[in-house]
Amino acid sequence: MPERFPLPPRDKKQLEAGTTLSPRFDANGLVTAVVTDADDGTLLMVAHMNAEALALTLETGIGHFWSRSRASLWKKGETSGNFLNVREMRVDCDQDALWLRVKVAGDGATCHTGRRSCFYRVVDVTDGEISLRDDGGETLSTTHHV
C-alpha cells in the first residue's frame, strides 16, 4: 500500500469522474472520514485520516485515523477491542471526504463515552432557545476508551 497517493488532478472532471483515488488532503494533511454502521446506516463518528491512516485502513480493512487531539496515528479500538471492520469505503465527488461503512467489533461502542454513536445529543430549538437533549441511548461500555 502506498503511503503517498497520487496528487489530485487539476482537471475537475477527472477528479470527480475518474477511477483514481487521489485524496485532497487539507493544509494539515487530512481528509474527513465519516463512519456509519454497515447494517442500519447509523452515523457513528466523524474523524480524520492522513495518508498513512488511509493506507493502513485500505491494507488491513480496519479503521485507522489521525488523532488531532493526540497528534498521533490512531488505530480505533486498540484499547477497547472495538475495532472498526470496514465493509465498504467510498469517496465523495471532490475527494476530500471518505465514507466508511463498518461493523464495530467488541461491545459495539464507538464513542469514547461508551455509547454506540458519538451523536447522542439532539439539537432542540424551542421559542428561539437552543438546547441539547440526550437521546437516552444505552451505554454499552462502562469504561471510557478510545
Place this chain on the structure above:
Amino acid sequence: MPERFPLPPRDKKQLEAGTTLSPRFDANGLVTAVVTDADDGTLLMVAHMNAEALALTLETGIGHFWSRSRASLWKKGETSGNFLNVREMRVDCDQDALWLRVKVAGDGATCHTGRRSCFYRVVDVTDGEISLRDDGGETLSTTHHV
C-alpha cells in the same frame, strides 16, 4: 438566533454531557456537517458550517453552509431548488461535528454532479491495487448545480 454561540467549556464533562450547544469551531471558524437522508440514512454530503451558517440553519430549518471553495455563505439549493429541509440536527461528543438528517427538496439531487449523493464511487482494493468504481446510481439532475 445568535451568530455567536457560547464558547466551549473547558470542562470536558460539561462539553460532552451538557445541554448547551457550544460548537468547537476550528482555526478557520468551521465545524464539519454530515448530511444524511432522514428516511433511509444514506450519506448525501459532507460540508462545513461557520457560526452564521449554523445560526441560519437553526433559524430557518434549511441547510446553510460555508463554501470553502467560494469563500462565501451557501444556502444549499439556492440555484437548483434542492433545498435541504432539516428534520433533525445532532452534535457529537466533543462538539466539532454536526449531523443533519434531511429531506431533499426538488429532484432530490444533493451532489452538484446531479447525483443523489456525493459518495457515488466505491474504493476497491484488488491485489493491492486501489481504484474507484462508480456505483452506477441514477443521475437525477441533468445540469450541474449547487
